[in-house]
Amino acid sequence: MTGARPSHFSPELAERARELVALYPEPRSALIPLCHLAQEQDGYLTAEAMEEVAALVGVTPAEVLGTASFYDMLHTEPVGRYVVAICTNIACMLGGALELLEHAEAHLQVGVGGTTADGLFTLEEAECLADCDRTPCVQVNHRFVGAQTPESFERLVAELRAGGRVEEIPPHGTLVRVRRTIGLAADPAAVAAERAAEAEARAAREAASGDGGGR
Amino acid sequence: MAITDAPKIVTSRLGHPDSHTLERYLATGGYEGLRKALTMTPEAVAAEVDAASLLGRGGAGFPAGRKWAMLRKDPVTYLVVNGDESEPATFKDHLLVERDPHQLVEGVVIAAYALQVSQVFIFIRGEFALGLERVQGALNDAYAHGAVGADIFGSGFSVDVVVHPGAGAYICGEETALLESLEGKRGFPRIKPPFFPAAIGLYGQPTVVNNVETMSNLPWIVRNGGAAFAALGEGRSTGTRLFALAGHVNKPGVYELEMAKTTFRDLIYAPVLGGGVRHGRELKAFIPGGVSAPWFGPDQVDLPLGQDEVGAAGSMLGSGSVVVMDDHTCPVRASWRITKFFSRESCGQCTPCREGSGWLERIMERIETGSGREEDLDLLLDACDNIAPGLTWPPQQTTICVLGPSIPSSIGSAIKMFRDEFLVHVKDGGCPYA
Ligand SMILES: Cc1cc2nc3c(=O)[nH]c(=O)nc-3n(C[C@H](O)[C@H](O)[C@H](O)COP(=O)(O)O)c2cc1C
Ligand code: SF4
Ligand code: FES
Numbered sequence: 001m002t003g004a005r006p007s008h009f010s011p012e013l014a015e016r017a018r019e020l021v022a023l024y025p026e027p028r029s030a031l032i033p034l035c036h037l038a039q040e041q042d043g044y045l046t047a048e049a050m051e052e053v054a055a056l057v058g059v060t061p062a063e064v065l066g067t068a069s070f071y072d073m074l075h076t077e078p079v080g081r082y083v084v085a086i087c088t089n090i091a092c093m094l095g096g097a098l099e100l101l102e103h104a105e106a107h108l109q110v111g112v113g114g115t116t117a118d119g120l121f122t123l124e125e126a127e128c129l130a131d132c133d134r135t136p137c138v139q140v141n142h143r144f145v146g147a148q149t150p151e152s153f154e155r156l157v158a159e160l161r162a163g164g165r166v167e168e169i170p171p172h173g174t175l176v177r178v179r180r181t182i183g184l185a186a187d188p189a190a191v192a193a194e195r196a197a198e199a200e201a202r203a204a205r206e207a208a209s210g211d212g213g214g215r
Numbered sequence: 216m217a218i219t220d221a222p223k224i225v226t227s228r229l230g231h232p233d234s235h236t237l238e239r240y241l242a243t244g245g246y247e248g249l250r251k252a253l254t255m256t257p258e259a260v261a262a263e264v265d266a267a268s269l270l271g272r273g274g275a276g277f278p279a280g281r282k283w284a285m286l287r288k289d290p291v292t293y294l295v296v297n298g299d300e301s302e303p304a305t306f307k308d309h310l311l312v313e314r315d316p317h318q319l320v321e322g323v324v325i326a327a328y329a330l331q332v333s334q335v336f337i338f339i340r341g342e343f344a345l346g347l348e349r350v351q352g353a354l355n356d357a358y359a360h361g362a363v364g365a366d367i368f369g370s371g372f373s374v375d376v377v378v379h380p381g382a383g384a385y386i387c388g389e390e391t392a393l394l395e396s397l398e399g400k401r402g403f404p405r406i407k408p409p410f411f412p413a414a415i416g417l418y419g420q421p422t423v424v425n426n427v428e429t430m431s432n433l434p435w436i437v438r439n440g441g442a443a444f445a446a447l448g449e450g451r452s453t454g455t456r457l458f459a460l461a462g463h464v465n466k467p468g469v470y471e472l473e474m475a476k477t478t479f480r481d482l483i484y485a486p487v488l489g490g491g492v493r494h495g496r497e498l499k500a501f502i503p504g505g506v507s508a509p510w511f512g513p514d515q516v517d518l519p520l521g522q523d524e525v526g527a528a529g530s531m532l533g534s535g536s537v538v539v540m541d542d543h544t545c546p547v548r549a550s551w552r553i554t555k556f557f558s559r560e561s562c563g564q565c566t567p568c569r570e571g572s573g574w575l576e577r578i579m580e581r582i583e584t585g586s587g588r589e590e591d592l593d594l595l596l597d598a599c600d601n602i603a604p605g606l607t608w609p610p611q612q613t614t615i616c617v618l619g620p621s622i623p624s625s626i627g628s629a630i631k632m633f634r635d636e637f638l639v640h641v642k643d644g645g646c647p648y649a
Contacts, residue, residue, distance in 0.1 A: 023377045025334070026418055031399030032382050036341065057399060070401040072383030073341045085342075090506060090538055091304040091461035093552050127385060127556055128303035129342055132459065132536075133467035142344040174344040174380055178351045183358040183365070183375070 008048040013041055015188070017056055022184060022191035027057040031067060035074050036175045043172060044075040058199060073142070073174075080115045080122035082160055083172050084108075086148075087137040089128040095135025095147070101125060103150040107157065120161060141172045218481055218488065221447050221473035224435045224455045225428065229314050235349050237356040240317035246362050248434035252325045253370040260329040264433065266441030268453045272307075273297050273388075273426030274505065274534045276522050282423060283330060286413050292420035294332045295397065295412075296323055298339040298346070298427045299381055299388035302505040303556060305536040307457035307469050308427040312339060312346035315431065316353035320376065322430035324363055325437055327374040330423060335374060338393055340381040351378045385560035389616050390424040392562065403562050404616035428457055428535075449475035452521040456532075458482060462501075462539035465490035475521030479503065479511070482520065483539055496541040500632060504533025506553045507621035509608060510628035529608050545648040547640055550629040551579035557622045568619030571602040575626060582637060585645035592630060592637055599623035 007014045016037060021030045034056060038049035050064040057064075068074040086104060088097040101112070108116050108123055115122045131137040134147040138156075145156060159165055170176045228234040228243055240246070252260045265280030296319070300308040311319060319337070327335050339347050354376055357363040365373045379397055381387050387396045391405035394417050409415055416422025432454065436444050444454045452474035460482055461467045470488050479501065483489040492498050498513045509530040511518070518524055525532045540549060558572035578595055581587045596606070603610035603620040606627055610620035630637060639647055 026398065028399035029379070029397055032396065033380055035382065036380055059399075067399065067401055068382075070384060071341075071381075074382050088552065089303040089556055090502075090549060090552055091467075093549070094462045094538070094540065094544065127559060128301060128305070130300045130306040130309040130340070132304045132306045132461040133469070135461075135467075139342065142342050144345070174341050174347055177344075178347045178378065178380070180351065180378075181355045183363065 008046075008052045009038070010041060013037055016179065017052075018188040018192045019180065019184065021056055021195065022188040023180065027195055028059060029057075031057050031059070031064060032071070032074075033175060035064070035068050039074065040171050040176050043081070044078050050076075055199070056195075058195065058202075075172075078115070078119075079172060081120050081172070082140050082169070083122045083124060083142075085124040085126035085129065085139045085142075087126040087129045087131075087135075087139075089126075089132075091128070091132035092136040097136035100136045100138075100148060100150060100153060104153060107150075107154055121157070141169050142174050143169045145169075217476070218485055219473045219476045221455055221476070222435075223471050224444075225311065225315070225318065225431045225457065226469075226471045228318070229310070234314050235316055235353065237317060237353070237360060240315075241360075244438065245317055245434075246321055246357075246360070248437040249321050249324055249328075249362060250368055252328055252437045253368055253372060257329050257331050260325065260437060263436055263441035264329065267432075267436045267444035268441075268451065269429065269432055269436065269444065270451065270453070270522060271426055272428035272432075272456065272535065274302065274507075276532065279425060279429055282413070282425070283326075286330065286421055286423055289413075289421045291330045291332050291423055292334075293417045293422040294323070294327050294330060294335045295390075295394065295417060295422055295424045296335065296337040296427060296430055297388065297390065297393060297424055298337060298343070298350075299385075299393060300340060300343075300427070301385040301388050302507070302534040302536065303553070304459065304461045304502070304538045305505055305534040306459045306461070307535055309343060309346065310457075310469050311427050311431050312343060313349050316346075316350045317357065318431050318434055319350065319427055320353050320357050320363065322433035323376060324357075324367065324374060325433045326423070326425065326430060327376075328367075328372055332423075333374050335376045336379050336397055336417070337376065338379045338381060338387075338397060340387075341383055342381075347378060347380055354378060384562075385556075386562045386616075386618060389618065392616070393424065394422065401562075403564055404618075406615050447473050449519070449521055451523055456520070457535055458520060459534075459536040460489050460539070461536065463493045463496065463541035463544070464539045465493055472520060475519045475524060477520050478517050479520065479537065480516040482537060483516065489539070492539065492541050494541070496543060499540045499542045499544050500546065500628075501540065502536075502538040502625075504531045505536045506538075506556065507531075507617075507624055508533050509624045510632060512632055531609075543648065545583070545646055546629040546633040546636055547579065547583045548646060548648070550625040551576070551583050553625040554579050554622065557618065561618060565614035565619055567602045568614050568622065571598055571619070572622050574598050575622065579626065582640050583646055585640065585643075587637075587641045589638065589641050591641070592634070595626055596630065599627055 034053045054061040112125045269279045270276045387402040392402040396402040412422040558576040563569045
């Protein structure tokens with residue numbers, strides 16, 4: 001059964017999703033980029049989004065979950081509006097990152113992996129973020145905010161709480177401003193139609209082979 | 216040894232605030248290498264890269280020209296660029312993707328032409344949100360400029376370039392894990408043989424995987440000739456290389472230096488480079504090539520920054536990262552943190568790596584936090600020996616990829632160099648530096 005299902009993605013996102021799938025020789029290659037996009041819309045990877053991604057790339061929702069759960073950046077549970085990642089790997093540790101992390105936990109009143117009661121901040125202890133000359137390195141929603149001291153960290157949190165820096169720090173995810181605007185090798189609509197036809201044929205084959213589920 | 220006045224090959228534009236724009240790129244010789252390459256045969260372009268004897272900058276240091284030659288016997292199907300950069304304290308590709316994305320794009324198109332590839336993927340770690348924007352932006356502009364896409368500069372050569380984001384997993388820097396990830400799967404490294412990318416790569420097709428910095432050298436090499444590149448450096452270490460200097464120095468940062476001409480002493484102490492150990496302290500130890508590399512002590516600072524020289528001294532230049540630790544650094548804490556990293560990032564396919572990293576981390580933690588025993592040192596070395604038998608350098612491989620056998624490096628070094636300090640932790644029931 002295809003076609004009738006209403007999209008979980010906004011129309012704009014659905015268009016971008018079609019573009020992404022069309023970039024690759026195999027649709028499954030778009031799985032991770034699509035997860036990033038879905039996360040930007042919903043804040044995290046919802047079950048509905050994983051179903052939608054699965055349908056777009058021709059795998060089961062369980063395969064999307066199984067893949068996504070491997071990756072630190074993909075969240076299958078809700079996270080705060082701002083994901084604050086403090087690197088404590090070697091260079092940052094030498095630069096005082098463990099002390100900063102401790103301070104951040106106390107200041108935000110959450111442990112590592114936790115989200116503040118107001119749903120604004122999720123605190124993460126990150127591995128090296130490749131910005132090791134500005135230590136301790138901190139990212140908010142994967143935007144580098146430069147080396148932080150305990151004092152500057154408190155100011156940063158206050159600024160974000162007050163709704164500042166929205167331009168600089170868009171929602172959690174990384175593809176929001178990454179868009180291919182030119183030279184698409186394949187027409188997204190044509191590729192989407194082709195994939196839909198393939199999915200339909202597959203469904204028909206499965207239905208014809210009897211119980212439909214057993215392999 | 217000295218700091219030479221070798222040209223800046225990959226960092227020449229970084230002084231300009233708009234170094235990432237097409238305008239700045241074109242005003243500073245941008246895309247001239249590509250124009251020149253397109254007037255040559257693909258074989259002639261590959262021959263220049265071979266003559267340059269450009270060593271891969273991703274960590275293993277394999278000559279790019281040789282990698283390409285192995286492939287050109289087969290028709291290569293894909294070129295994949297490795298911009299995963301997750302080796303701790305390595306931060307050079309970050310600079311190149313954010314600050315000079317056109318140079319990367321130009322290098323990529325030159326390589327695609329030499330290899331006669333029509334589809335390229337640039338894999339960039341997902342945490343580089345701005346880097347992803349900059350490279351995609353550069354590609355959009357390069358398409359409009361006619362430097363990427365169909366019939367490039369009217370030459371008849373066409374190539375499509377796709378930017379692909381990672382999603383947070385160190386192991387995806389390993390080239391076969393990267394290909395799995397690019398196929399939309401978990402980043403599990405593939406067994407070599409048979410899964411050498413050159414033979415069975417992306418979608419099962421022959422594939423070249425090269426690092427971002429490796430690619431970024433190509434415009435200069437084509438413009439100036441492979442011989443000019445090979446004239447820089449010493450022995451097998453030709454050209455310049457980016458060194459990412461981190462830790463307890465006054466001026467951490469990325470420095471482009473002529474290979475094998477400069478020493479670790481110059482890098483750490485020269486006023487125009489690292490500017491010396493922070494707070495006027497003494498050097499205790501340094502890691503010469505990423506956290507997978509065995510550590511060096513102060514008596515090794517006069518080694519040149521050359522691949523073979525560092526290899527002969529028992530470590531590696533690896534990813535080009537140098538981490539400096541001053542005399543206030545706890546070596547137990549430092550190697551514990553490195554071990555914790557490996558334990559977190561092990562993909563879990565191989566028992567020695569998955570289980571071994573966890574054990575080692577727990578033993579290190581108990582020593583650092585004061586409940587360790589003297590026997591723990593032997594236990595550590597024994598567990599290390601199970602992961603990399605004989606604790607030789609380079610390590611013996613017991614696992615699918617080299618992440619596993621890299622785990623013992625830091626612990627082995629710390630125990631060898633600072634056994635006394637481990638014993639102090641045990642005797643005093645805690646960290647003397649805490
Ligand atoms: C655990 C592990 C992590 C790696 N991480 C990276 C990386 O982040 N970037 C990179 O270019 N190469 C990395 N490599 C090396 C790649 O497997 C591969 O050798 C390299 O991308 C080839 O490019 P080059 O020949 O231009 O150096 C890693 C290897 C291993 C085993
Ligand atoms: S050595 Fe470790 S990281 Fe590499 S494949 Fe095996 S378990 Fe995975
Ligand atoms: S060690 Fe923290 S950013 Fe590299």
